[in-house]
Amino acid sequence: MTAASALDDATVGARVIRLHPDDDVVISLDQLVSGTRIASENTTVSGLIPPGHKMATRAIQAGAAVRRYGQIIGFASQPIRPGQHVHSHNLEMGEFERDYAYGVEIRETVPAAQPATFEGIVREDGRVATRNYIGILTSVNCAATVARAIADHFRRDIHPDALAAFPNVDGVVALTHGTGCGIDSAGEGLQILQRTLGGYACHPNFGGVLVIGLGCETNQVPKLLATQGLSDSGTLRSFTIQDAGGTTKAIARGIELVKEMLLQADHVRRQSVPVSHLVIGLQCGGSDGYSGISANPVLGAAVDLLVAHGGTAILSETPEIYGAEHLLTRRAETVEIGRKLVSRIRWWEDYCGRNGAQMNNNPSAGNKAGGLTTVLEKSLGGIAKGGSTKLTEVYEYAQPVRARGLVFMDTPGYDPISATGQVAGGANLICFTTGRGSAYGCAPSPSVKLATNTALMDRQADDMDLNCGQVLDGTKSIQELGAELFQLLLDTASGRPSRSEVHGYGQNEFVPWQISVIT
Structure with a gap:
């Protein structure tokens, strides 16, 4: 099915799309009003059907499966007549068997004769980036205010000249979250959080990353880095607010560390x-x-x-x-x-x-x-x-x-x-x-x-x-x-x-x- 062929079959002013020959419904492209004749389906609209919604094309008994794309999308909760609107008032979920048939429909991809390219940023270790940011990550929600204050210092919309000397840097962003403490220290939830933060910390789109903690949280910064095989370096720095001496000193320290990373991050070119x-x-x-x-x-x-x-x-x-x-x-x-x-x-x-x-x-x-x-x-x-x-x-x-x-x-x-x-x-x-x-x-x-x-x-x-x-x-x-x-x-x-x-x-x-x- 192509949309174009479906549209060719539709009555002017009453456009619908049939997605599969076995479907019980068609999809309206316009608002359909009662009495409109859908010639391609030999059906007359009964009631009001909004654009994008489904219209029945055949009688469907209560409890019967309803198909779109040739697949089951639910079961009729009441009898449905041809031309009626099919939606939550008469369609509901139900149990049915799926045939998983592992691997029976594999389609091998034919490699392109001439592989395409894009202009990417190649890091020293061979990773390829599409952007070049400095990222500020937090181990816990308690560090979010400090992280955002540091990032705001470099916002172009607030301080237009903050990154003027670093034209190859896309920006400084603080990615904060609402957890990191009050959480099982050996549980799956903390593992997911650490894995997520670790993935961002080593993401190629970051030319440098600063990780900030409070100091007393469950998600301790040293353990966070260790679980992800990471350690402090020229492009990955970390500290806690408590060790820095409080909010004001932590913000100042973070700004200085970001400035150091900006110098290195700006030395990139696309290729x-x-x-x-x-x-x-x-x-x-x-x-x-x-x-x-x-x-x-x-x-x-x-x-x-x-x-x-x-x-x-x-x-x-x-x-x-x-x-x-x-x-x-x-x-x-x-x-x-x-x-x-x-x-x-x-x-x-x-x-x-x-x-x-x-x-x-x-x-x-x-x-x-x-x-x-x-x-x-x-x-x-x-x-x-x-x-x-x-x-x-x-x-x-x-x-x-x-x-x-x-x-x-x-x-x-x-x-x-x-x-x-x-x-x-x-x-x-x-x-x-x-x-x-x-x-x-x-x-x-x-x-x-x-x-x-x-x-x-x-x-x-x-x-x-x-x-x-x-x-x-x-x-x-x-x-x-x-x-x-x-x-x-x-x-x-x-x-x-x-x-x-x-x-x-x-x-x-x-x-x-x-x-x-x-x-």
Whole structure:
């Protein structure tokens, strides 16, 4: 199915998209009013159906499975007639068997004849960066005020001349968080926090890092560094507020240490490097009924190109592949990799169960307003971000990503937490699709925003980098926009600012995953 062919079949003024011959629903491209005839489906609209929402094309009995993308998205909670709106009032979750069939649908990628390049920053140890920041990390929330005061001293919008002598430095950012104490010193929660901070401390997009603690917290700075195989050096410095003599002295000390690191960090130049050094985190937030039709498939087409050129893409948001994970296990390079993914799904089922939660607390209110009814429907559209290549590895949250190609990292669906894990794992660029208009950035890695529909692009152009609504409009194909996006990603990795960078997003969106009991 292509959007263009679907649109050709639709009645003028009553545009719909059929995604699969076996589907029980079509997706509206315009608001459909009662009595409108949909010639391509031989169906008359019954009631009001908003843009991006589903209309039944056949009679569905109560309890019967309802399909979109040729896959189950839920079960009818009452009889549904042809032409009726299908949404949360008549569609609900239910249990069904998934055929994991490990590795039966692997598609080997044909390497590009001439691998693409981008203008990256090569560190002394061979790591490649897309940006050049100085980062200030905190071991505990108690150090957040000091860290932000140090970073504010170098903010270009407050002190225009603060970095004038360092044109090759993108900025000084403080990435603070709300935990680090009152946490089990031997628990998994502290391990995740330390792994996340360690991933940022050695991220190639930082030309220098300052780690600040209070001094008496559970997450002691020396132990934090030791667990991550790190130690103080010319590009990694650390101290505590208590040892510095209090807030004022700590801020002054931090400013001086950052000035020393700026001198070294500025001595970089961009040079052509292969795309194999590009690691892109895939995100979707503020999704709507068009996400799985336009922006996510466009991103998937770009991912296929990225992998063909030797790069790596990280698909995540485990609760948002729930119910569709069998489409990934069938692409797993080995049975072991596929089982790793299923084990993370089982962990989430247990995690939700023992906390009295449900996996279907996702979609959000905004997702539902945009036409998504169940997490199953959202998951099927979300997986499209990963393209069609084989799955080469599965990682836990914030683990270093070493494999090439398409990999999966276990994260929550909440975008700031998910992207924080991806960046900790090594993502040096984030690609973020949205249908409702999410505002997001992710320092030190640039974030590229993709609009699912032209109405959003027109309304919020100041935040969007690419309009994937052109697929719905029939003016460009998924493959054409995928190629356009791939080039945009190369340009962004080479230094072109994304819209979120222009607005200064990124410092406040650092949110490590917290799973421990806080006492």
